[in-house]
Amino acid sequence: MGRITLDKVRKSFGAIEVIPPLDLTIEDGEFVVFVGPSGCGKSTLLRLIAGLEDVSGGEIRIDGKDATDVPPAKRGLAMVFQSYALYPHMSVRKNIAFPLRMAGMDKAEQDRRVDDAARVLNLTDYLDRRPGQLSGGQRQRVAIGRAIVREPAAFLFDEPLSNLDAALRVGMRLEISELHERLKTTMIYVTHDQVEAMTMADKIVVLNAGRIEQVGSPLELYRQPRNLFVAGFIGSPKMNLITGPEAEKRGAHTIGIRPEHIKVSDDDTCIWRGTVGVSEHLGSDTFFHIHMPSRDEPLTVRAGGDVDLYHGDHICLTPDEAHMHRFDEKGNRIE
Structure with missing residues (x-):
């Protein structure tokens, strides 16, 4: 025992x-x-x-x-x-x-x-x-x-x-x-x-x-x-954490979304726009670090290993709202 x-x-x-x-x-x-x-x-x-x-x-x-x-x-x-x-x-x-x-x-x-x-x-x-x-x-x-x-x-x-x-x-x-x-x-x-x-x-x-x-x-x-x-702390790469207007319109002080829950999309479904920065190619997966005008640090996006995006490319992103996490001003989860 x-x-x-x-x-x-x-x-x-x-x-x-x-x-x-x-x-x-x-x-x-x-x-x-x-x-x-x-x-x-x-x-x-x-x-x-x-x-x-x-x-x-x-x-x-x-x-x-x-x-x-x-x-x-x-x-x-x-x-x-x-x-x-x-x-x-x-x-x-x-x-x-x-x-x-x-x-x-x-x-x-x-x-x-x-x-x-x-x-x-x-x-x-x-x-x-x-x-x-x-x-x-x-x-x-x-x-x-x-x-x-x-x-x-x-x-x-x-x-x-x-x-x-x-x-x-x-x-x-x-x-x-x-x-x-x-x-x-x-x-x-x-x-x-x-x-x-x-x-x-x-x-x-x-x-x-x-x-x-x-x-x-x-x-x-x-x-x-x-x-x-x-x-x-949990997750690699870590969860993207976003404050400001994007969080406020979803009823939160901070929203979080993991890299695999953000999709590269086209103009018809575009929610966020950004510019490709550093890309980490791991074979089966690629992690793109996307610069956005409203953020000081890049947004990390997980995509397939065969996605052709290059430094400086302008892209559209669509977050999966069903997998978005919401936190209050004290940092506690909002259910």
């Missing part, structure tokens, strides 16, 4: 409150991602759950039991850090088995757990190698294997892919998601990369200055952002 409940949990460093009181429930078996900009408190919140930081108030419960003052080693959680923290002089087998040896587990059970973890992580052929003989992705899998053998109630990942290049990040992202499907164990994953959040999570927790802005599935946050912060 791995149900984790935070009840009015807060954290202060001296007079500075970095996490105001918050409530959050993570259900057993969920893959939950904490996401937000640098300094938003996501890693601090993870460390509070792990017991690596003391709470300043509130209660943390694991499977219904108060774990607020329980030492990290006794919480039944396993943490995977950004740094692999492997012992370079030890083999992969000994690195994975290290926490079991420290716990005094008998050798036969150690070997069983290590072999099982290695099979799950495709490390069986590398058990006799040392970390220096492995790629970055393989070293990260060893670090994850060291967590798996503890058979924890939940896994806590603190930006585990930050040290990997782009290709390895994509591969490891898929591997961790597959691992969750196989183990069915609660996982909490911290990242500043909203693409990782969208592709991996069952549930996303969007944090801003220590506060929870919204909790929901990736598609819920994408389709119905609660406020302007979530609207601007």
Whole structure:
């Protein structure tokens, strides 16, 4: 079991409150991602759950039991850090088995757990190698294997892919998601990369200055952002946000529309007019940055990869009103 409940949990460093009181429930078996900009408190919140930081108030419960003052080693959680923290002089087998040896587990059970973890992580052929003989992705899998053998109630990942290049990040992202499907164990994953959040999570927790802005599935946050912060943070490229007369005539202080919901059109259906600026050609898609007289920043439009538009071209645009988001003067969503 791995149900984790935070009840009015807060954290202060001296007079500075970095996490105001918050409530959050993570259900057993969920893959939950904490996401937000640098300094938003996501890693601090993870460390509070792990017991690596003391709470300043509130209660943390694991499977219904108060774990607020329980030492990290006794919480039944396993943490995977950004740094692999492997012992370079030890083999992969000994690195994975290290926490079991420290716990005094008998050798036969150690070997069983290590072999099982290695099979799950495709490390069986590398058990006799040392970390220096492995790629970055393989070293990260060893670090994850060291967590798996503890058979924890939940896994806590603190930006585990930050040290990997782009290709390895994509591969490891898929591997961790597959691992969750196989183990069915609660996982909490911290990242500043909203693409990782969208592709991996069952549930996303969007944090801003220590506060929870919204909790929901990736598609819920994408389709119905609660406020302007979530609207601007979730989605790549980000949502276009428009104020002024265009928003006012739709009964809002700010309207938002995603790049894929603006179509290049002709004069008969033209709503907005603009001039093509920078174009980003990605093969299947092209993102056009359109300059408009009424806006200081370009409007981003997503089109097919075969659309022929060039810098300086004058174009007509038609937004899909059914997919337009409206926000009030406080930045909250208007339904």
